[in-house]
Amino acid sequence: MRRSIRRFAPAELDRNTIEQLLEAARLAPSASNLQTWRFRVITAPGEKKQLRTFAFNQRFVEEASAVIVCCADLLSFKDRLKTTMQLITVGKVRPNLEMLLRMARGSSDQELGEERQILNAAINVAIAVEHIVLRATELGLGTCWVRAFDAAAVAEYLSLPQYAIPLALLPVGYPAEKPPPRPRRDVNDILI
Numbered sequence: 596m597r598r599s600i601r602r603f604a605p606a607e608l609d610r611n612t613i614e615q616l617l618e619a620a621r622l623a624p625s626a627s628n629l630q631t632w633r634f635r636v637i638t639a640p641g642e643k644k645q646l647r648t649f650a651f652n653q654r655f656v657e658e659a660s661a662v663i664v665c666c667a668d669l670l671s672f673k674d675r676l677k678t679t680m681q682l683i684t685v686g687k688v689r690p691n692l693e694m695l696l697r698m699a700r701g702s703s704d705q706e707l708g709e710e711r712q713i714l715n716a717a718i719n720v721a722i723a724v725e726h727i728v729l730r731a732t733e734l735g736l737g738t739c740w741v742r743a744f745d746a747a748a749v750a751e752y753l754s755l756p757q758y759a760i761p762l763a764l765l766p767v768g769y770p771a772e773k774p775p776p777r778p779r780r781d782v783n784d785i786l787i
């Protein structure tokens with residue numbers, strides 16, 4: 596059962612394990628199949644220590660075996676129209692009226708507006724990150740989503756390309772705790 600893990604055993608992750616996590620991300624669904632996620636895997640102790648400071652000193656960020664910096668690639672939205680056309684051509688997407696009108700005008704995704712692009716990017720990245728989380732759980736690893744961090748500082752420190760926006764840090768490692776389930780709303784409370 597997945598839980599957020601905030602205590603990790605001091606063990607390294609082998610390359611194959613990290614590859615399996617990235618493979619799970621790679622296979623995630625995304626709007627127009629744009630795959631707008633980008634990742635940087637941090638394992639060097641000095642770099643993890645630095646990431647901890649950018650994450651309001653959350654200790655487990657440094658203690659995890661690896662921290663996956665999960666980013667949205669805003670540039671890849673430029674390819675959206677092309678990708679949608681390809682999907683329509685091979686019969687994978689049935690265009691709706693809005694899509695047809697937009698294509699008839701030859702408009703690109705620039706018209707979607709920045710807010711909408713960022714929202715799409717965030718949704719795609721979130722799905723890919725959760726794929727990693729669930730695969731990690733299957734492999735006996737623990738993770739904890741971290742959003743409380745200074746994205747600009749992380750981007751600068753890691754010299755990320757300008758178009759890559761860090762949306763989450765994902766510390767990964769072998770759990771050194773077995774937390775109980777955290778409270779959840781009753782199913783009736785989530786139906787509206």
Ligand SMILES: Cc1cc2nc3c(=O)[nH]c(=O)nc-3n(C[C@H](O)[C@H](O)[C@H](O)COP(=O)(O)O)c2cc1C
Nearest residue numbers: 597598599600601653739740741742743744776777
């Ligand atoms: C988008 C997102 C951001 C989060 N950010 C943090 C964080 O910065 N630090 C932290 O300790 N936990 C963070 N969490 C973990 C949540 O606190 C946790 O998922 C929630 O309390 C439920 O516990 P569970 O994951 O064990 O079921 C985050 C979770 C999500 C989904």
